[in-house]
Amino acid sequence: MSAAVAAERRERTAARLLASPDRSPLPRGSRAELLAEIETSGLTGRGGAAFPTARKLAAVAHARRPTVVVNGVEGEPASLKDKVLLARNPHLVVDGAMVAARIVGAREVIFAVGRANRTVRKRLEQALAERSDGVDVYLETVPDRFVAGEESALLNLLNGGPAKPTMEKPYARGVLVQNVETLANVALIARYGASWFRRRGTADEPGTALVTVLGAVRNPGVAEVELGTTLRDILQRFGGLAAFPHALLVGGYFGSWVRAHDVLDAPLTNAALAPLGASLGARTIAVLPQDACGLAESARVLRYLANESAGQCGPCVFGVAALADAFERLDVDRVHRLAPLVADRGACAHPTGAARFAASAIDIFADEIELHRAGRCSGAAHSPVLPVGASRDWR
Amino acid sequence: MRSLNHPAIWYLMRGSGVVALILFTVVVVLGIATTRRLRIGTMPRFVTLSLHRSVSLLACAFLALHIGSALADSYAKVALPQLFVPYPTTGYNLYLGLGALSLDLMLAIVVTSLLRHRLTQRMWKGVHWFGYASWPLAFVHSVGMGTDSDSTWFVGTALFCLGAVGAAAAWRLLELRRPYPKYLGAPL
Amino acid sequence: MKIRVDPILCDGYGQCAELLPEAVRLDEWGYPLVAREPLPRRLEPAARRAVAMCPRLALSLEGKRR
Numbered sequence: 001m002s003a004a005v006a007a008e009r010r011e012r013t014a015a016r017l018l019a020s021p022d023r024s025p026l027p028r029g030s031r032a033e034l035l036a037e038i039e040t041s042g043l044t045g046r047g048g049a050a051f052p053t054a055r056k057l058a059a060v061a062h063a064r065r066p067t068v069v070v071n072g073v074e075g076e077p078a079s080l081k082d083k084v085l086l087a088r089n090p091h092l093v094v095d096g097a098m099v100a101a102r103i104v105g106a107r108e109v110i111f112a113v114g115r116a117n118r119t120v121r122k123r124l125e126q127a128l129a130e131r132s133d134g135v136d137v138y139l140e141t142v143p144d145r146f147v148a149g150e151e152s153a154l155l156n157l158l159n160g161g162p163a164k165p166t167m168e169k170p171y172a173r174g175v176l177v178q179n180v181e182t183l184a185n186v187a188l189i190a191r192y193g194a195s196w197f198r199r200r201g202t203a204d205e206p207g208t209a210l211v212t213v214l215g216a217v218r219n220p221g222v223a224e225v226e227l228g229t230t231l232r233d234i235l236q237r238f239g240g241l242a243a244f245p246h247a248l249l250v251g252g253y254f255g256s257w258v259r260a261h262d263v264l265d266a267p268l269t270n271a272a273l274a275p276l277g278a279s280l281g282a283r284t285i286a287v288l289p290q291d292a293c294g295l296a297e298s299a300r301v302l303r304y305l306a307n308e309s310a311g312q313c314g315p316c317v318f319g320v321a322a323l324a325d326a327f328e329r330l331d332v333d334r335v336h337r338l339a340p341l342v343a344d345r346g347a348c349a350h351p352t353g354a355a356r357f358a359a360s361a362i363d364i365f366a367d368e369i370e371l372h373r374a375g376r377c378s379g380a381a382h383s384p385v386l387p388v389g390a391s392r393d394w395r
Numbered sequence: 396m397r398s399l400n401h402p403a404i405w406y407l408m409r410g411s412g413v414v415a416l417i418l419f420t421v422v423v424v425l426g427i428a429t430t431r432r433l434r435i436g437t438m439p440r441f442v443t444l445s446l447h448r449s450v451s452l453l454a455c456a457f458l459a460l461h462i463g464s465a466l467a468d469s470y471a472k473v474a475l476p477q478l479f480v481p482y483p484t485t486g487y488n489l490y491l492g493l494g495a496l497s498l499d500l501m502l503a504i505v506v507t508s509l510l511r512h513r514l515t516q517r518m519w520k521g522v523h524w525f526g527y528a529s530w531p532l533a534f535v536h537s538v539g540m541g542t543d544s545d546s547t548w549f550v551g552t553a554l555f556c557l558g559a560v561g562a563a564a565a566w567r568l569l570e571l572r573r574p575y576p577k578y579l580g581a582p583l
Numbered sequence: 584m585k586i587r588v589d590p591i592l593c594d595g596y597g598q599c600a601e602l603l604p605e606a607v608r609l610d611e612w613g614y615p616l617v618a619r620e621p622l623p624r625r626l627e628p629a630a631r632r633a634v635a636m637c638p639r640l641a642l643s644l645e646g647k648r649r
Contacts, residue, residue, distance in 0.1 A: 165591075166591070167589055167590075167591055312590070312591045313590035313593070314590070314593060314594070314595050314612055314613070314614035315590065315610065315612070315614050316590075318612040318614075319610075319612070341610055341616070345590060345616075346590050347589075347590050347591045429596075429638060430638075432596065432597070439598075439601040440596065440597060440598060440601060441598040441601045441602055441636055444598060444636060444638060445636070511640065512635075512640070516592060516639060516640055519640075
């Protein structure tokens, strides 16, 4: 192997987000230069909504008194990537927050993390104590509710209200709420440039992504992968599969179940997953073990989603609960009829995500339904694979 | 304002006052009925709300009549400021003061309701809840002024109004415990 | 002109569906389902009435003529 090829291979597999951080001072580019670099990079949000980062930055930059909120809340119970990033590489995230603050002209940066994970908070506190960036810095902990990480819910909480979404979105109020992984990428782009960023990933979906993989792999956890890597190769990074799974949950609890043989050779991009009815979402992939029951897992998660409704919008409060009821009764028709009636009728994506999850589960596990109707179950003895949270607080 | 000494003014003041009380009782009950999604007979639910609004305007008209005639009547000895601010004068009357307070609250409700679209839901709702103070004050004013308290028809009317508002308010309190009442089955 | 519902303010009173049945249906829980197509001109007065009557002011009109 020639030196050039070896160098290229090193570059292509080198960690970016989880690499030891470069602690040298950040480059001093102007606001416009930095924003242009982010725009050229094609960076999109890594929190689940995949909104173009440059556009969000530009919108907030026009506000009278912009603020930056660093969203490390990660309300999705199965997702660990943001916590891992904050625990392993907090300075990179803080760098990104400072770059974003410079771009939008913010004088204060608020870091928000979930209450339950003390390690993350401690590491972040330590990192913040080791530096002075010239802006006011705050660290807030928020209740571990599913929707607490939604950007308007987070802002609501920071403003003294409950962690419930509002109709007005933060960027309209001059507040930039950005996911920690997105900000880590912002720091990297500020240091190494947009072309460097675009060397990994695909042309339409550049960069790397942190993914959480759980379930029937040998080493579940978090890894950094290049966008466009096939799912099969990604699962290899986690030690590979012990047995061929029936289905994978792609995109977390607002994502979709997909048959393994349909998705294993698909590259990890929204474009490739869309025809399979899936998307990157929260970048969480669950591999259903062969001896677990997809219906039981899905029913549990759906009931959890119903309980996690903020309770503000009728179609969500009643609709997601009705979906959970119908799912538990294995009423396939009702689930199919309810899903479009519940989707897109709330103030946030909660009912939409829950509807999508329910509809995909009832489709993919159709043969399991037949088994259940005959009084049997594939996964009766299996302990739960998909975790659900337990917090009851809204403030 | 020239005081008039005609008994008709005196009777107009009392009569319009009682009618206003009855109408405001209807307004409060209809308002509560609206929040409880009550349908009057088989009419659509927007009729309940519509009636609440229309009757409240009618009640205000009778209230204006009541106040106007009180001002005009020489025997009643009510000065203009006393309508809005309960303060002691030679003929200070606690119940007149309560009536003034009731009027103040009621004016706030009417004004905010007419300007609803310019206010936030919270502002409008906060002021609207003054109604639960305004009505009892108006009731105590009616009974306390003593002009008709000895007649059975008045006592009967007053008790009826009290009963109606009391029952409706109790019904409303039940709803407070459930933030999302379930009305299953499309109501149309 | 289109009708928009603020799902947080909406409390399922259903007055809109009574006043504008051609464009608003209620789901099984009493919450409005608004037709996606723009409203025909003849329904605009009824739409304005529905917006004015909503007890929670949860309705608004998009693309209305001044």
